[in-house]
Amino acid sequence: NAGVTQTPKFQVLKTGQSMTLQCAQDMNHNSMYWYRQDPGMGLRLIYYSASEGTTDKGEVPNGYNVSRLNKREFSLRLESAAPSQTSVYFCASSLTGGTTDTQYFGPGTRLTVL
Amino acid sequence: QKEVEQDPGPLSVPEGAIVSLNCTYSNSAFQYFMWYRQYSRKGPELLMYTYSSGNKEDGRFTAQVDKSSKYISLFIRDSQPSDSATYLCAMKVGGGSNYKLTFGKGTLLTVNP
Numbered sequence: 179n180a181g182v183t184q185t186p187k188f189q190v191l192k193t194g195q196s197m198t199l200q201c202a203q204d205m206n207h208n209s210m211y212w213y214r215q216d217p218g219m220g221l222r223l224i225y226y227s228a229s230e231g232t233t234d235k236g237e238v239p240n241g242y243n244v245s246r247l248n249k250r251e252f253s254l255r256l257e258s259a260a261p262s263q264t265s266v267y268f269c270a271s272s273l274t275g276g277t278t279d280t281q282y283f284g285p286g287t288r289l290t291v292l
Numbered sequence: 293q294k295e296v297e298q299d300p301g302p303l304s305v306p307e308g309a310i311v312s313l314n315c316t317y318s319n320s321a322f323q324y325f326m327w328y329r330q331y332s333r334k335g336p337e338l339l340m341y342t343y344s345s346g347n348k349e350d351g352r353f354t355a356q357v358d359k360s361s362k363y364i365s366l367f368i369r370d371s372q373p374s375d376s377a378t379y380l381c382a383m384k385v386g387g388g389s390n391y392k393l394t395f396g397k398g399t400l401l402t403v404n405p
Contacts, residue, residue: 182335218300220397221336221380236392268335278324278343281393283335 180204182284184269190290191259199254199287201269209272210252211236211281212244214265221268227252259291295319298381298396307405311368315381315396318362322383322394325357327366330378330398339379340366371403 185200203210212224213236223236227246241263243255252271256263266288270281298315305311313327324343328336340355342348348355356365364383368375381396 218397220298221395223392270335278341280338280341283337285335286333 182269182271182282184267184284184287186287187285188288190292191256192292193260195259195291196255196257197259197289198256199267199269199289200251201253201284202251203269203271203282204250205271205273205282206249207271207273207282208249209274209279210246211270211272212242212252212254213268213270214238215268215286216265224254224267256289259289261291263289264291265289296381296383296394296396299399300397302400302402304402304404305371307371307373307403309371309403311366311371311375311401311403313366313368313379313381313399313401315364315383316362317364317383317394319383319385319394320359320362321385324384325355325364326382326384326393327353327355328380328382328395330380332377336380373403373405376402 182203208229211226213221215221222238225244227233230249233244245253266286268286269284272279272281296317327340329339330336342355345357345359352369354367378398378400380398382393384393
């Protein structure tokens with residue numbers, strides 16, 4: 179049982195390049211999330227998916243798109259990377275997204291945009 | 293005013309000390325309170341979860357919630373070097389199947405042997 183996995187672990191992009199961050203969970207969870215973590219800013223929600231086939235914006239969605247490919251996988255795409263998107267990106271999942279639910283986090287992807 | 297305020301530290305204590313970590317919040321709709329622990333270069337992991345005022349104990353860890361003061365605390369007794377990590381408080385509003393989890397910025401704790 180691997181939990182939440184993320185690929186890649188590290189990535190360096192040039193401004194304007196695009197890339198997709200991959201996330202998968204093997205816990206049969208319904209809800210999945212993408213966060214970014216920046217020094218002095220804490221964790222901020224980018225997008226979330228309450229269930230397969232649905233996605234919703236979080237606190238900082240601009241510059242990102244997401245795809246809930248199936249129940250296991252939730253990807254985050256940067257269409258035209260900007261230096262402001264340099265951050266550590268975490269994917270998380272939870273069983274229902276309900277009030278007593280627990281979010282489980284992946285190990286993160288460290289992205290640098292030059 | 294930010295919804296959740298947390299002193300970023302850093303906090304450095306000797307092994308065996310009692311550690312107190314705190315967060316304040318402004319949104320009285322928050323009903324569920326959590327503490328996450330994040331080791332360097334790792335993802336956060338849930339440490340404690342509570343939804344009522346009062347204390348909840350789990351081994352060396354005690355989570356305390358005071359809703360009247362909008363203040364939550366995490367106490368670590370007999371702190372160990374392995375407790376060195378960033379501690380994040382998190383809160384959420386109750387109700388519905390979709391919810392927003394609001395995090396504090398985290399407090400960096402170092403326990404020195």
